[in-house]
Amino acid sequence: MHQNKKQVLFLCTHNSARSQMAEGLLNNLATDTYFAQSAGTEKTHVRPLAIQAMSNINMDITSHSSKTLDEFLDTSFDYVITVCDSANEACPYFRNAKTRLHWSFQDPSKATGSEAEQLAFYCIVRDQIRERIEKELIQ
Secondary structure, eight states: OOTTSEEEEEEESSSSSHHHHHHHHHHHHOTTTEEEEEEESSOOOOOHHHHHHHHTTTOOOTTOOOOBGGGGTTOOEEEEEEOSHHHHHHOSOOTTEEEEEEOOOOOGGGOOSSHHHHHHHHHHHHHHHHHHHIIIIIO
16 A cells, blocks of 8 residues: 555654644645654654644644654654654664654744644644655655
């Protein structure tokens, strides 16, 4: 099913927002050429505001769950991409990755203010991730 697609793993600390949005974006934008998954150095939950930010652009990540990196240690990937600085430091090398990249994005879960203001920040980060995916992977 996925054998002819490039395999991508997005990594973040908690696998709750940035990596989840990146997984959803790539799987929706490049269905025919990429298969993305995501994980964290720790397992938590997918943040509701990340789900809502994706829903605002008609992408559904409600079925996503938080996973740890340990689940993927024996899996080969064309790309392993860290999307936060702490995951980049915790995982400087991934032995089964053909290409290892680091894309630094601000943590939307640290946003303050009203729920609408927090959601706006999630949407800004989502759009930054989308731009990077389109520029560096989809071209």
